[in-house]
Amino acid sequence: MKNKKKSTEKEFQPKNLAFSMRRVMAIALRTINQFRRDRRTVALLSIVPIVIMLIFGLAFSGEVINLPVLIDNQDSGLGTLIVDNLVNDTRVTLTNGTYEDGISQVENGNYYAVILIPSNFTTSILEMLAGNLTSAQIFIYLDGTKPTIRASLLGALRDAMENAIGGNGVRVVQTLAFGGAEFSGLDTGIPAVIAFVLIFLLVIVGVITLIREKIQGTQDRLYSTPLRSSERLLGYVIGLLLIATIMIALVLIFGVFVFGAKVQGNVFLLIFAALLFGMAHVFLAVFLANFAQNELQAIQFAPLTAIPSMALGGLFVPTISLPAWLYPVSYVVPLTYGINLFEGIMLKGWGFKELWLDFTVVAVMCLIFFILAVITVRDRMRD
Amino acid sequence: MTIETEYAIETQDLVKIYKTGKVQAVNGLNLRIKQGEIYALIGANGSGKTTSLNMISGALFPTSGSIKVLGYPIPAKRRLITNYIGLAPQEYSIYEDLTLEENVRFFSRIYGMNKSEFETKFTELLQILRLEEKRKTMVKNLSGGMKRRTSIACSLIHSPKIVFFDEATVGVDPVLRSFFWDYFRSLQDKGVTLVITSHVMDEAERADRIGLMRAGKLIAEGTPEELKKKHNAETVEEIFIKLSEGEVINEE
Numbered sequence: 001m002k003n004k005k006k007s008t009e010k011e012f013q014p015k016n017l018a019f020s021m022r023r024v025m026a027i028a029l030r031t032i033n034q035f036r037r038d039r040r041t042v043a044l045l046s047i048v049p050i051v052i053m054l055i056f057g058l059a060f061s062g063e064v065i066n067l068p069v070l071i072d073n074q075d076s077g078l079g080t081l082i083v084d085n086l087v088n089d090t091r092v093t094l095t096n097g098t099y100e101d102g103i104s105q106v107e108n109g110n111y112y113a114v115i116l117i118p119s120n121f122t123t124s125i126l127e128m129l130a131g132n133l134t135s136a137q138i139f140i141y142l143d144g145t146k147p148t149i150r151a152s153l154l155g156a157l158r159d160a161m162e163n164a165i166g167g168n169g170v171r172v173v174q175t176l177a178f179g180g181a182e183f184s185g186l187d188t189g190i191p192a193v194i195a196f197v198l199i200f201l202l203v204i205v206g207v208i209t210l211i212r213e214k215i216q217g218t219q220d221r222l223y224s225t226p227l228r229s230s231e232r233l234l235g236y237v238i239g240l241l242l243i244a245t246i247m248i249a250l251v252l253i254f255g256v257f258v259f260g261a262k263v264q265g266n267v268f269l270l271i272f273a274a275l276l277f278g279m280a281h282v283f284l285a286v287f288l289a290n291f292a293q294n295e296l297q298a299i300q301f302a303p304l305t306a307i308p309s310m311a312l313g314g315l316f317v318p319t320i321s322l323p324a325w326l327y328p329v330s331y332v333v334p335l336t337y338g339i340n341l342f343e344g345i346m347l348k349g350w351g352f353k354e355l356w357l358d359f360t361v362v363a364v365m366c367l368i369f370f371i372l373a374v375i376t377v378r379d380r381m382r383d
Numbered sequence: 384m385t386i387e388t389e390y391a392i393e394t395q396d397l398v399k400i401y402k403t404g405k406v407q408a409v410n411g412l413n414l415r416i417k418q419g420e421i422y423a424l425i426g427a428n429g430s431g432k433t434t435s436l437n438m439i440s441g442a443l444f445p446t447s448g449s450i451k452v453l454g455y456p457i458p459a460k461r462r463l464i465t466n467y468i469g470l471a472p473q474e475y476s477i478y479e480d481l482t483l484e485e486n487v488r489f490f491s492r493i494y495g496m497n498k499s500e501f502e503t504k505f506t507e508l509l510q511i512l513r514l515e516e517k518r519k520t521m522v523k524n525l526s527g528g529m530k531r532r533t534s535i536a537c538s539l540i541h542s543p544k545i546v547f548f549d550e551a552t553v554g555v556d557p558v559l560r561s562f563f564w565d566y567f568r569s570l571q572d573k574g575v576t577l578v579i580t581s582h583v584m585d586e587a588e589r590a591d592r593i594g595l596m597r598a599g600k601l602i603a604e605g606t607p608e609e610l611k612k613k614h615n616a617e618t619v620e621e622i623f624i625k626l627s628e629g630e631v632i633n634e635e
Binding site: 217218221224383 | 401402403437440441442443444458462465466468470472474475476477478479490493494495537
């Protein structure tokens, strides 16, 4: 017995136990090999960074620019000088109009601001220089719902005054649109968070849910049950929208009661908008799920759909600030209309009257994605 | 639904060529499975067993040939038979992130069963499949054999008239396998038709009839005794090896 033990010990000399670069390389090569086999991943990972770089580079090329502004210059002297300077400022795009009309145009969202240079402006400046007046006045009625836009508008006006007349002593009288709504970054962030929840949660989570069903084999199993594809589709929609509703409710409750955010418009209209927008994305998810074979590929829909749409849909900068050739793209990005709806209702207090067009477009997109989903949802195994 | 046909399942010249890869998975399959029979479809991996089951259950459309299940043409009338068939696929095909009960309940709802119908049948199945204590366990925490049984419970919850078990006894220990067969017999007593696929040959010996599949078609069929006698073999496995090696000329 003793002898035997000894011989066993000899036979099983520990070997190959030291840290081995060979093993390290085995893991490294295997990882690369598996990765190489998934051609779609390879393609995506080489294209996506470039696309994102382009989109972000173009969408965030500095300041908010091209903001449509109405100008009502009643002064023929220095006022003209200010207007000339404003015309050359890329942050704003000027159109002539009247202040009274401009106010309703700003309230409708057609313009971000209307500027009034009163007829006595030059006289006031001269009076000021003579020491008879302390300041001259310029009036601006502007959209104050987004700090970045507000900063660009006021910056453009101040720079124009600075260049024209040195700027000293001119008082800019600001009136904020939408019932004086002035928002902090947090308030303005909430519509964005809602949009983010809807896009990310519903598209990515939706696609993954469907892919999992494919991978687990439950989808194939369901093909031999009485379940109809329409029932399956509707089931996904209801399930995912319920989750989305809870998340939106949480965002709103947290935002309003904890962070003190303001909701100007009707909360129910906001939830309705979110559900409509969400439904479109569930249908989109069902459609996209056809193009992914595994969870890794499903996650890649994030940089392909969510990130570009956030950049091009006006989430970070208004779509009007996009380069001219990229601007038309924003019209086909669903988020453009989602942002209009969420920001319109929450920040500007708009109702259906002002937003009917955006509601219509989202409804049409919902219908298009629904058709795509219905066409591609399977009720039997792939041939 | 009244069932007036002698055969639970009939296929004629069934062919399946997958579009992707152009693989001819099934190549002229002629099956006749009687009602209340336990039929074992056996064959090596890739011989077309699963593809055949998927076509018979209506989930996969054939390239050519005809199928009748309970007298109804498939896939044309496939929806009519869905409530009368149960399929336990080769993979577990259950929801890993749900509990055992939630999985079975989900399928019971898909089959339109109400709560009390579910409770009655589920309690019965838990007992037979020895899963009583795992009722509330997440599927991902179950062993392979238990997942298999959960999958079987999902396919039996609606008391189907025809049951397809695709490699149902893989990963099931011998003791439990014996219980399974007792249960299969009890189902048979109630008039249920069972179609079982397997690549484990001794499994097949317990069936009423065996169909040996190779390259997408039947190469031999009969009761275990008939086959053994005919091919002068001791076991089904021996027959299979003989036929596979081409010692016996293809009978089709």
